[in-house]
Amino acid sequence: MTINSNRRVNIVIVGGGSAGIATAASILKRNKTLSLAIIDPSEDHYYQPGWTMVGGGAFSAEFTHRKEKDLIPNRALWIKPAVASFDPDNNAVMTADGQEISYDVLIVCPGIKLDWAAIKGLPEALGKNGVTSNYRFDLAPYTYRLVKDMTRGRALFTQPPMPIKCAGAPQKSMYLSCSKWQKNGVLDDIDVQFHNSGAVLFGVSEYVPALMEYVELYNAHLNFESTLVAVDGEAQIATFEQRHGEDIRHVEERFDMIHVVPPQTAPDFIRSSPLAAENGFVDVDQATLRHSKYANIFSLGDACSAPNAKTMAAARKQAPVVAVNALAALEGKAPVADYDGYGSCPLTVERGKIILAEFGYGGKLLPSFPNWLIDGTRPSRLSWLLKDTILPPVYWHGMLKGREWMVKPHRIGAE
Structure with missing residues (x-):
């Protein structure tokens, strides 16, 4: 779709990786009427947690690859030129080809720089x-x-x-x-x-x-x-x-x-922006993932400053939180959901066995399964089955489609 050099949308999402697509899908499932744009120059999308398995001979490389155009939600506008700069005081993002995209709410999740x-x-x-x-x-x-x-x-x-x-x-x-x-x-x-x-x-x-x-x-x-x-x-x-x-x-x-x-490190265009914390990542409250200065800006995934483990599992848990908080911000309301720092690191200790590390802020253990089923501190064949067979389709057909299996947003104040 061709867009004007100046355009306004309700929500702009910077980044079309795991965090960006999942958040867009979660938002659009809740509100089909708003306008939403995803800014990302990449034509390709990767299931990056699978690359360890590729290196171990368990997956083929192509198993981890899809075309970006096939994953962008139908009701989202895809803007391909990369972001060049932010103007948060005027609620605008500038792209590398000179476009100015204005927004009501901005969500920043471009990943991390290798x-x-x-x-x-x-x-x-x-x-x-x-x-x-x-x-x-x-x-x-x-x-x-x-x-x-x-x-x-x-x-x-x-x-x-x-x-x-x-x-x-x-x-x-x-x-x-x-x-x-x-x-x-x-x-x-x-x-x-x-x-x-x-x-x-x-x-x-x-x-x-x-x-x-x-x-x-x-x-x-x-x-x-x-x-x-x-x-x-x-x-x-x-x-x-x-x-x-x-x-x-x-x-x-x-x-x-x-x-x-x-x-x-944080991407260069984030580090040099008014959104950056001292460490270069987007400066957010670790619970609500809202920017510390701008009430209509949120960040999640590898680019945000929250002190959680930077994993796909973290983004999967963060996306619904940001989705409901962004929708609240559109109505001028305070955040309604919080994030506990959850991240997961399936440690592949041998072919066929995994130590399923799941934890939140401060290293608090946050297991998804009862101990009798999976003891995350011990190697398990069931954990291998989870990573090898279950998690890839959960990613492609669940997370990226806005299906919040086991990651419904936790309401602030709820038990």
């Missing part, structure tokens, strides 16, 4: 000489190819400083790789190292004991406060900045395979 260039030599090294990452659609199959073909040598897995999308994904790739090597009978000939910029294996302590059992099972060597700063792909050398108390040193490690997770 800063590959922050690691010296990485962009040119990716996709060859054993350098890979499940954080890219085109590279996840290369991960599995490397794992399948590896019979001996050194495999490095890295995790950058927080925040990152899916904090468990860096180690999930390690576990699935080790599971494959164990099955192939070659694990004893592979030196597995995990280099984590943080000081702990996982941020919620209840899940660490079970994870450590797998670290020991696979004889993986943990290196904490060890940050990847450079990659020489041709020489197959990775350089890490390591902290030991006050001492900082650079250590070179040879590799045959390295799985890299890039540092991540």
Whole structure:
């Protein structure tokens, strides 16, 4: 649809990923009469939680891919030029081709920026000489190819400083790789190292004991406060900045395979905008997801400043909250729903078993299932079935269609 250079709609959503499509669908299910626009330049849409499974050989890459045009809700207007800037004092968004889109309510969810260039030599090294990452659609199959073909040598897995999308994904790739090597009978000939910029294996302590059992099972060597700063792909050398108390040193490690997770920041056009908090992400109240200054602006997903785990499961829980709060804002009312920080990280510790980490703000455990069915602190075959078979159709046919299965918005003040 062609639009005028100046246009006004009731609700503008910046970002057509998981958060944007789900929120649009939830809003339009509640009110079919309002005008709603989604601004996103991408022609492609990805089920990104599936990329770990692609790297582990459980999914094909195409299984995680759809065309964006097939997912935009029928009653939503799709504006393809990217957002260039925000003018929140005048309720307007400017696009890269000069359009000014005015709104009554703005919802900002463009995702997070993967800063590959922050690691010296990485962009040119990716996709060859054993350098890979499940954080890219085109590279996840290369991960599995490397794992399948590896019979001996050194495999490095890295995790950058927080925040990152899916904090468990860096180690999930390690576990699935080790599971494959164990099955192939070659694990004893592979030196597995995990280099984590943080000081702990996982941020919620209840899940660490079970994870450590797998670290020991696979004889993986943990290196904490060890940050990847450079990659020489041709020489197959990775350089890490390591902290030991006050001492900082650079250590070179040879590799045959390295799985890299890039540092991540708020998108540039968010960081430089009047919507940004000090950390660069959209400044919101963590409960209502409303902007701290502008009452008609909301944010969710990876781009917002709420201190939850940045996962698809978080966006799935946030979308209905933002939907009802945005509709309240259209009527000049205060937010009516709140978000408890829920996020889920299905930790794929071996092929066929998952530790289903589910938690909210402050690391509070928020299990979706009774303990007798799934004990999230222990590996479970049922949790694998959930990720492998149940969650993909829930995503495509539930979340993105506005079907709020198990994530109905929690009303403020309700028990």
